[in-house]
Amino acid sequence: MSRIEQHISHRLQHALAQLENQNLAQDLWHIFAEQHFQGFLSHFAVQHLCQKYQLDPKTLSLLLLPVSATYANPTISQFNVGAVAIGESGNFYFGGNQEFCATNIQQTIHAEQSAISHAWMRKEKKLTDITVNYTPCGHCRQFMNELNSADSLHIHLPHSQNNLLHSYLPDAFGPADLAIPYRLFDEKTNGLQLSTKDPLIHTALEAANQSHAPYTQSFCGVAVELQDKQVFQGSYAENAAFNPSLPALQVAINYLLLSGQEVENIARVVMVEHPVKLSYRQMAEELLGYLGEIKLEYIAV
Numbered sequence: 001m002s003r004i005e006q007h008i009s010h011r012l013q014h015a016l017a018q019l020e021n022q023n024l025a026q027d028l029w030h031i032f033a034e035q036h037f038q039g040f041l042s043h044f045a046v047q048h049l050c051q052k053y054q055l056d057p058k059t060l061s062l063l064l065l066p067v068s069a070t071y072a073n074p075t076i077s078q079f080n081v082g083a084v085a086i087g088e089s090g091n092f093y094f095g096g097n098q099e100f101c102a103t104n105i106q107q108t109i110h111a112e113q114s115a116i117s118h119a120w121m122r123k124e125k126k127l128t129d130i131t132v133n134y135t136p137c138g139h140c141r142q143f144m145n146e147l148n149s150a151d152s153l154h155i156h157l158p159h160s161q162n163n164l165l166h167s168y169l170p171d172a173f174g175p176a177d178l179a180i181p182y183r184l185f186d187e188k189t190n191g192l193q194l195s196t197k198d199p200l201i202h203t204a205l206e207a208a209n210q211s212h213a214p215y216t217q218s219f220c221g222v223a224v225e226l227q228d229k230q231v232f233q234g235s236y237a238e239n240a241a242f243n244p245s246l247p248a249l250q251v252a253i254n255y256l257l258l259s260g261q262e263v264e265n266i267a268r269v270v271m272v273e274h275p276v277k278l279s280y281r282q283m284a285e286e287l288l289g290y291l292g293e294i295k296l297e298y299i300a301v
Contacts, residue, residue, distance in 0.1 A: 005260055008037040011070035018066050024053050028067070039071045039258040040122065043090030058156055061086060061131035064094075065158065069133060071258055072096030072111065081111035085119045086129040088149075093119040098254055103290045107283070109250050112140040114258070116147070117237060117246060121255045126185055131156040141169040143244040146212070146237070148183035150174065174240050180214045184237055188212075190219045192274055192301050200225050201299065203233050204272040207248060208301070211235040215242070216277040222248040222284070224256060225268040232256040236280070249284040253291075263291045270297045 012032060016025040031045055032038075041049075041064075050060055061084040069082030076099040083095040095115025100107045109117075112132060119127060126149045130136075135157060136144070144153060144165050153165040166172060175183055182188055190209045196202055200223045207221025213236055220236040234252025239245045248271065253263065271284055281298050288294040 003262065005037050008070060008260055009033070012037065012067060015066040015070045019063060021053065024049065024063070027052070028064075032067075037260040039068065039094030039096075039118065039260075041092040043087075046090055046092055057086060057090070057092075058129065058131070058161060061092060061129070062156060062158060062161075064092070065131065065133040068094040068111075068115070069096055071114075073098050073257070075099045075101045076105070076108070081132065081134055083111040083115040083130060083132040085112075085115035085124075085127050086131070087119055087124040088126040088128055089124060091119070091122070091124065093122060093124065094258060095254075096258075098250070098257060100287060100290055103286055107250065107287050107290075109246065109254050110137065110140050110143070112136055113143055113237075113244075113246050114254050116144070117234070117251045117254055118258050120185060120235070120237070121233065121251060124185070125187070127153060129154045129156060133158060136168060139244050141165065142172075142241045143237075143239055143246070145169055145172050145174045146184040146239050146244075148185045150183070175214070178215065178240055180240070182214065184212045190274070192219060192272070194272065194299065194301050198270075200231065200268055200270050201272065201297075203231055204270040204299070205301075207233040207235045207252075208272045208274065211237070211248065213238040215240065217274070218276045218278045219274040220248045220280055221272050222252045223270045224252045224266055226256075226261060226265045227267045228265070230261065232259065232261070247280045247283060249280070249287060253287075266292065266294055268297065269294055270299065272299045272301060274301055 069080040072080040098109040203223035236248040
């Protein structure tokens with residue numbers, strides 16, 4: 001078991017100990033241990049647990065909030081927030097707030113952003129529900145408003161369930177106000193081309209082509225390779241309100257962390273960017289410097 005797996009397993013054991021039903025806790029422990037503590041439950045596992053313990057997915061997601069919060073890294077706030085994004089597929093995607101000391105606070109990933117981008121990188125096509133242990137802040141409400149399921153998305157909190165997103169964001173401003181016909185999670189390719197035989201550069205190019213940047217057309221993708229050759233990609237997720245946009249490097253790092261890996265094992269990072277109106281190069285280099293002085297391999301197309 002790696003150091004990060006040991007760390008997550010310790011926190012996970014503590015979280016599962018809080019469950020009233022310890023049989024459910026044991027089943028969850030075995031599932032997470034078998035998948036090396038990835039913050040993800042397949043729809044098969046969700047179905048099995050719901051049938052065995054006579055639960056519906058919403059109730060199971062609420063029970064899992066302490067588990068999702070174990071994936072948080074609140075190095076600044078010391079305030080763990082956990083979220084579960086439920087896909088149209090029935091899969092559960094965990095998320096936790098990811099914070100980075102010694103850099104600017106704009107590098108932070110909110111728990112809802114963490115769970116949503118996690119689902120996006122795992123190729124989910126649409127989300128139906130978001131469960132979170134604290135009421136979403138305005139930043140996250142606006143971020144969720146970019147989704148292709150924003151009009152039907154249900155928010156579940158421990159004290160209040162089955163609320164539509166727009167009950168938290170009335171008279172919302174979003175893509176339609178700027179005549180944007182597509183949304184985050186819609187399938188789309190941005191048509192960027194690059195001749196390369198380097199598979200990591202090719203992965204970063206794919207991530208850039210999947211990125212959502214309808215307001216600036218500044219498409220961006222990142223590929224992160226670990227020392228054991230595992231690769232995690234991240235695509236830029238732009239927002240109609242600009243500030244809630246989530247950079248590609250954050251998406252990739254978040255995916256890596258929720259997969260039970262550690263940033264200390266990063267060997268290479270490639271960014272492919274189409275810097276029409278803005279660039280995330282400097283911001284990425286700053287964050288990588290904090291993570292371990294990792295050199296960014298930057299390619300503009």
